[in-house]
Amino acid sequence: MTPLKRxxxxxxxxxxxxxxxxxxxxxxxxxEHGIYASADPLGAGGHFTTAPEITQMFGELVGLALxxxxxxxxxxxxxxxxxxxPGRGTLMQDALxxxxxxxxxxxxxxxxxxxxxxALRREQARRLPGAQWHDHxxxxxxxxxxxxANEFFDALPIRQFQRDGDxxxxxxxxxSGERLTLGLTAxxxxxxxxxxxxxxxxxxxxxTCPALPAIATEIGRRVAAHGGAALVxxxxxxxxxxxTFQALRHHAPADPFAEPGTADLTAHVDFEALxxxxxxxxxxxxxxxxxxxxxxxxxxxxxxxxxxxxxDALESHLAAHxxxxxxxxxxxxxxxxxxxxxxxxxxxxLET
Numbered sequence: 001m002t003p004l005k006r007x008x009x010x011x012x013x014x015x016x017x018x019x020x021x022x023x024x025x026x027x028x029x030x031x032e033h034g035i036y037a038s039a040d041p042l043g044a045g046g047h048f049t050t051a052p053e054i055t056q057m058f059g060e061l062v063g064l065a066l067x068x069x070x071x072x073x074x075x076x077x078x079x080x081x082x083x084x085x086p087g088r089g090t091l092m093q094d095a096l097x098x099x100x101x102x103x104x105x106x107x108x109x110x111x112x113x114x115x116x117x118x119a120l121r122r123e124q125a126r127r128l129p130g131a132q133w134h135d136h137x138x139x140x141x142x143x144x145x146x147x148x149a150n151e152f153f154d155a156l157p158i159r160q161f162q163r164d165g166d167x168x169x170x171x172x173x174x175x176s177g178e179r180l181t182l183g184l185t186a187x188x189x190x191x192x193x194x195x196x197x198x199x200x201x202x203x204x205x206x207x208t209c210p211a212l213p214a215i216a217t218e219i220g221r222r223v224a225a226h227g228g229a230a231l232v233x234x235x236x237x238x239x240x241x242x243x244t245f246q247a248l249r250h251h252a253p254a255d256p257f258a259e260p261g262t263a264d265l266t267a268h269v270d271f272e273a274l275x276x277x278x279x280x281x282x283x284x285x286x287x288x289x290x291x292x293x294x295x296x297x298x299x300x301x302x303x304x305x306x307x308x309x310x311x312d313a314l315e316s317h318l319a320a321h322x323x324x325x326x327x328x329x330x331x332x333x334x335x336x337x338x339x340x341x342x343x344x345x346x347x348x349x350l351e352t
Contacts, residue, residue, distance in 0.1 A: 001178065004033035004261035009175050017172035017183060020245065021210055024157035024265050029116065033261040036117040049251070050151050051233070051289075051330065052091035055320035057305070061296040062231060063095025065348045066146045067102035069229035072345045076227060079144040081109040084137065084215075085152035087120060089113075089127035095148070096128075112140050137218050145228035147219060153274065154234050154266040156211045160243065161193060163200050168193055171205070173257070180257040200241070207240045207267055213277040220278030223339050229347045230281075230339040236269030237335070238286050244268035271337050284338040284350035290331025293324055295349040 008026065012018060018026075028034050051058040070079065083092050092111070099105050111131045115121050121133055134140060161168040167187040174183045196206050219230050236244075247256035249263035256265055275283040302321040309317050325331040338347040346352050 002033070002259050002261050004030055005178075005180070005259065007033070008173075008180065008260055009178065012173070012175045012180075017174040017185075019159050019170065019172055021157035021159045023173040023260075027256075027260045027263075027265050028155065028157070030261065035261060035264055036120070050087055050091075051324055051334070052087065052094060052150065054323055055317070056094045056097075057298055057301050057321070058293070058324060059091040059094025060098040060301065061293060061298060061349075062091065062148055062150070062233075063098040064102070065231060065296055066095070066148065066229060067099050067105050069340070069345075069347045070105060070108070070144075070146060071102070073144070073227050073229075073341070075104055075108070076144045077104075077108050079108050079110070079146055079228065080112055080140050082112045082114065082137075082140055082145060082147040084114045084147065084149040085155065086113045086115055086124055086128075087151075089124035089131075091148065091150055092124075092131075093127045109146070110141070110143075114140075137215055140222070142222070142226060144226045145219070145222045145230070147228070147230040148233070149230070150233040152234070153209070153212060153215075153232065153269045154236065155264075156209050156215075158207045158209050158245065158267045160245065161190065161206050161208070163197075163202055163204050163206070165202065166197060168206075180260070182257075199239075204241070205243045207244060207270065209267075209270065209273070212270070212273055216274045216277035220281035220339055223278075223281040224341055227341050227344070229344075230278075231336060231347060232269075232271075232274065232339070233289060233292075233334060233336050234269040235333045235335070236271055238270075239272045240268070240270040269335075271335060275337060275339075278339050280342060281339045282342045282344075282346075282352070284336075284340075284346045284352055287336045287350050288327070288332045289334035289336055290325035290327060292336040292349045293331075298325060 028036055031037055086092055113124055113131050114134050114137055116135055160171040164187040168190045169184040169187050172183055174181050244267045247254040247263040247265050254263045271286050306317055323329045338350040340346055
């Protein structure tokens with residue numbers, strides 16, 4: 001039994017079942033036993049691999065998209081370049097290398113990273129000297145904001161509600177002996193889910209993310225008030241439907257309740273909720289990652305880099321392109337949405 005499981009069982013015995021959001025938050029962020037507390041969850045030795053870790057092209061193209069958005073908005077001379085949940089700093093390192101070719105951008109941009117993991121902050125500091133760190137988005141300076149959030153929102157804790165007639169029953173984490181189990185609360189009407197009675201049936205599950213609206217609202221407020229652009233890349237769809245809660249342990253699916261604190265927990269992003277909360281900033285259409293990257297020129301960049309490679313290195317490089325763009329790989333599962341000031345041009349690679 002993991003140390004965190006003992007803690008959870010004691011807490012459930014004292015105070016009753018936990019919401020799924022509270023369970024996720026403890027598994028991910030418990031100060032001693034959470035997955036992000038002390039270890040690096042990324043890469044071959046971790047639990048999952050993100051697009052920037054697969055190939056440098058991802059970060060380069062995202063960086064150039066933000067650079068072009070900066071140019072399209074008149075190249076303001078003082079901006080915040082920010083990333084939410086920067087992982088090891090790989091994406092931003094690649095983005096900055098590409099942005100160095102955009103005249104004036106480096107002088108205008110101050111780099112800010114929103115990260116709570118001490119282990120990941122140490123790795124980011126190694127790759128991104130001169131960055132400033134924040135625990136929360138609200139700590140960023142008030143200035144035009146050019147932001148990227150890649151696989152950030154999927155790690156925010158969610159709640160799940162199962163429809164029961166015209167009411168909803170919340171799925172909660174309880175205990176049966178030494179096992180953690182899922183149960184249901186009594187049915188109750190929920191004003192925030194009343195609109196979902198129109199597109200769901202009895203027994204279907206709807207997920208909500210309590211932290212998402214405030215974060216999206218803050219991004220949208222800053223972009224609308226000061227200018228800038230935000231690129232959100234994540235897996236999910238326009239509207240939440242069904243059970244998407246999942247666990248990964250050492251790159252393989254795992255039981256999310258078997259060994260809490262040893263697996264990464266995520267859920268699909270509700271992009272409709274994100275776009276709605278970000279108003280009055282405008283938003284682009286939700287676009288598959290593969291389409292977004294192809295519009296930005298990943299095929300051409302793949303060819304450029306391939307000229308220097310041969311053998312296994314070449315095959316690995318070409319496989320990375322396929323993995324990021326093919327619908328059968330990450331190309332369709334992952335989506336991109338852009339936020340930008342009303343009346344400005346949308347970020348490159350995206351359409352309204």
